[in-house]
Amino acid sequence: MLQLSGIKKRFGTIQVLHGVDLEVNAGEVHALLGENGAGKSTLMKILTGILQPSAGSILIEGQERQFANYDEAIAAGIGIVFQEFSLIPYLDAVENMFLARELRTRFGLLDRKAMRKRAEDILARLEVDVPLDVPIRKLSVAEQQFVEIAKALSLNARILVLDEPTATLTPSEVEHLFKVMRELRRQGVAIIFISHHLEEIFEICDRITVLRDGEYVGDCLVSETDNDRLVEMMVGRRIENSFPEKPSIPQDAPVLLNCQAVQLRRGGPVSDFVLREGEILGFAGLVGSGRTETALALLGAYPAAKCALQVEGEDIRFREPADALARGIGLLPESRKEQGLITSFSILQNISINNYGKYRRGHWFLDLQKERADTETAMQQVRVKAQGPMDRVDTLSGGNQQKVVIARWLNHQMKVLIFDEPTRGIDVGAKAEIYQLMRAFTAQGYAIIMISSELPEVIGMSDRVCVFRQGGIVATVEGTAITSEDIMTHATTGRVRHVA
């Protein structure tokens, strides 16, 4: 059905793809695997006409094709769900799904009824309930992801590319998606599926192609491989058990952060929790359960109705994240592109952005040498793959961008770090590194709040877990009680405490 051979791509002087092959059959779900920056997204952008290859050929049903732009690829029956969202924030779901492919009435006006009907049909097929009249930016990340998928489905594509669609979904939503993918497979659609979750690969995929550093490593049938072998193909080495040992935290460890009451919206639930030195406190819950908002409220970045905080025993209310930073509380935000990176900046400038207090010369001026030296150290610590600290961050792969944002907090003498979905879109190797890093932080006496939608991660990393539901904490589980059943029960049926 689809055959890519010898695809090469260079950006300026950087060779990103060195002759990659990929063969996908009709009615198959084909996994594309590789570390961050291996070139997966780039390859898919070439397939869909968004980027032009420097060399190589694309054959569809035996015919050589060249797409000058995405439109031509769509016409040839190719659809893609991008790794980065491509929705228009102020248009609603229907308008987004039919953007540039609107249905029209006889008079050339929009046929809004028909579009709405078709959108409802497609979303019903996905078995998701997405509000249709609300601008897309009001929807949760998961809802937006489903709109993206629905948009690609509305093209009736014969070749469908899903670039990390599950990164923002909960397990039950992933199940939804897989059901739809199976149905499409039955209809003969060829699906290319990119994910860093290997268990998903084993669940849904038929065949696998692995890339490493822009090189084609090989392909194989899912039924003929196993987890360890895949990881070795991807990373070139074995990865030990990825979660580090949990240290034992003394019951009387000093409380760094005492959140006495946080209420996101007036009339909503009120939550409280404490964070002790040296611990990792997990925030679990379904997507949209209010974990991110709570975290932002703590820092003063979200206008919560109420937020009573004690930092090291002192009552405090932060007006903006800068105040929190001054008290040693930092955030790794959930969406790196919108909230984390300054894309026009270099890696160096992104890392040192809130660190200038350390790089002073003569009180007022920046010490550029020290800034650079520190940045290079930080980049090595998190293993950012780049040519140098002066590269612009928007040329990095998604995973490497995430590492840059993490590196921002390495040079600080922080007390509390809030990591919101720290491993979203991160490859297995890097994930393990991030976990090690988090434990290294706590060993120095920091405390970490980790918001995560990946249950294994929550269970593997957290010393205690606060489970969120409908905007508030419904339960806090500790030690051996941290099991996936327990957390899921609370997250789906826990009683929400409302106050008068």
Add this chain to the structure above:
Amino acid sequence: EDGLKIGMTFQEMNNPYFVSMQEALTEAAKDLGAEVVVTDAGHDVAKQISDVEDMLTQGIDILLLNPTDSAGIESAVHMAKAQDVIVVAVDANANGPVDTFVGSKNRDAGYQSCKYLADALGGSGEVAILDGIPVVPILQRVEGCKAALAEYDGITLVDTQNGRQDRSVALGVVENMIQSHQNLAGIFSVNDGGAMGALAAIQGSGRDIKLTSVDGAPEAVAAIAAGGPFIETTAQFPRDQVRVGLAMALAQKWGARVVPSEVPIDVRVVDAKNAADFSW
């Protein structure tokens, strides 16, 4: 409600020339016990029409019109006449059934200034014109000036640039003129605002360039009295224009059936000799 209501619309009010008109109007109205409404069109005819419409809504009896543009304002004149308002054009004429036009002889003003300049240069030398906003009175001054210069064989007009009647713009423009014409001997500015900028440029350059202008603004008169490059301004009489205009309107209001359709107000040469005694 029954008192006399006088409306006056100005083409601009950030120019002492028009500000002094407004002062004269306010004084006169005080004597009469009349109410005064004043608007500032900021050189925008469309806004000026709107201003007139708004004043008509307020029920004015007399409209003193200082048009930004003679042709453009015509519809406002018609509207005013349709409401039986007495319309007197001041300083620049307006098309349409204007009852009286009271204004300076702008062509004469340009002519006299440039004649004075040419004479001061002994009838020969390079001269430049510092132009202004393209409205009829200004264009007439330039015409008059060129006519005067043409009478002297020895005078050559080497440059015409636009200083937009703005001191800061004129300053830069004249600095450039002085750079490009090494033999420049005289400059005529279409108004005193531009002339003050030109004066600063001439003084800054240290060259001997003579400057004349039109208006008779207090600053200009003071500069002429002080001696120096600024040798003459052909004064207009803004306060008198308003006073005469108001008188014409009142005459008609009181029943006069024949009022002059045009009252030209003379201009007067103000130079170092008489500057000390002159004011608007």
Add this chain to the structure above:
Amino acid sequence: MSHNTTTAEAGRAGRAFNLRRILHSPLALPLIGLIVVSILMGFASENFFSVSNIMNVLRQVSIVGILAVGMTFVILTGGIDLSVGAVMALSGTLAAGLMVNMAMPGWVGLLAGLGVGVSLGLFNGAMVAWGRMPAIIVTLATMGIARGLGLLYSGGYPISGIPSWISWFGIGRIGIVPVPVIAMVVIYALAWVLLQRTAFGRHVYAIGGNELAAKLSGVKTQFIKLTVYGISGLTSAFAALILTGRLMSGQPNAGVGFELDAIAAVVLGGTAIAGGRGLILGTLIGAVLLGILNNGLNLMGINPYLQDVIKGLIILLAIYIGREW
């Protein structure tokens, strides 16, 4: 951010009128502003609420109101058009010039005027869309070029002597409603249909919302941008037509600073200056609000210098109240 500023919501609000919906529509705040200012003006000046003054205000609003239509399209895509006033002046001047100096029939002049407006608009659009140059500087340059051309052509003099029927566009009436007001309403209605009921309109919003995403979804972003500036040129030319009718002459100096009034109208109407959000009816409200301010302050006989100050403060207040969070 406020969550009542979406196009789709407004679409729904159009369907059934109930108070809730109106209050949650992005039009609510501009409308409240309009009503409050009107009431204040009504108290301050007895003539304000007369039918003749209302028509008077609307007629005065029409020119900037029409310019603001094109401006809305442009701003919705995230651009800006500083050339509208100058393009209007040039288009009116050339139209009048053809009629007077070349003795062409009136309709030829008018068509030529429209042609000039559209051409300059497309020129802007081409620079922005294909030249990938920032709109603010492109249209700033065009503003200078258009002014210069108008003055060059006319030698600085206004051009009068155009056929008298053209005054109908500026001062005619149909019933008691002035022609410029009718023209303005028709243009707003067309713009509404275009923005809310056609694919083109959706694409305009999409580009302003996220240009890259729109492009990736297959929106012909360059073509849409080109068109949007073309529309702005066209509405400038329509404004020129009414201006020419009102002034009965071609005025190369007309419309200085109108671009700023048009921008103010658009923003007062609740459209985001960054693009992507806003409603054309909001612009109409914004334009009327500005007109009422000018008219009311004049009616109250306030010192013209003070008027500038008051107008500035009221605009600030209106934007402050209507700002998003």
Add this chain to the structure above:
Amino acid sequence: MSHNTTTAEAGRAGRAFNLRRILHSPLALPLIGLIVVSILMGFASENFFSVSNIMNVLRQVSIVGILAVGMTFVILTGGIDLSVGAVMALSGTLAAGLMVNMAMPGWVGLLAGLGVGVSLGLFNGAMVAWGRMPAIIVTLATMGIARGLGLLYSGGYPISGIPSWISWFGIGRIGIVPVPVIAMVVIYALAWVLLQRTAFGRHVYAIGGNELAAKLSGVKTQFIKLTVYGISGLTSAFAALILTGRLMSGQPNAGVGFELDAIAAVVLGGTAIAGGRGLILGTLIGAVLLGILNNGLNLMGINPYLQDVIKGLIILLAIYIGREW
């Protein structure tokens, strides 16, 4: 997007001069534009390259050049300041008024002028930073308010009769170099240090690059924005000082349209109008380029109307060549 427009790279480029670096610096294109236009002007007018004319050009550039410094700060954060010309006029008028009408010593007047500029700048900044209102409309309103206040205060008359030593700021010289030129160079040097060598400067760029990200990582975005508009007010007041010295009077209507010249200088200098990228030295080059255009076209004795057209076309050409991809 081109990837040679980062501040740090320019920082590096500053350290070692070699041709490669200069050609890859974001300053390269503005500089080439400047050189080409200068050479053209030199051919067209023999006086162009005289020392006295060069000093003349630089002196003329100084006022807009200084305004453009504040404008650069503001634009780098993604904002815009339309009020610079009006704030300059008001600050100069009030300073002159205090000296003349209130008979205060000159330095009190000058300090008061600076105070007025900074206050209005902070007023803009407060509206933008805390009021979360769009900069374009806030500063547009401030422009109207400042103009109105200036005219109200002076009654429309220029205020003359200020102490004669103040003319030193406008027409004095140190050696052969005019004082305004020295002032401009000093202000640019300070701005360069502030932007390239302090944390404040980095934060200015960061806000323009991604405000939300900057905020979440602990940049005091509101404070920085406030400061940036304050700086713009301050540079407007410095420009007023030089203008007052040049005109030896307070001019309430001076500087109309200077905001557009300042924006043009910033953009010609390669700063992205959307913020986040650009260099202060580029702005200097842009301002000089504009000044050379004005001066050269004047020297060539070109019809003033035609000058507007030519200037517009050259700006378009310069931006076209220097645009990013």
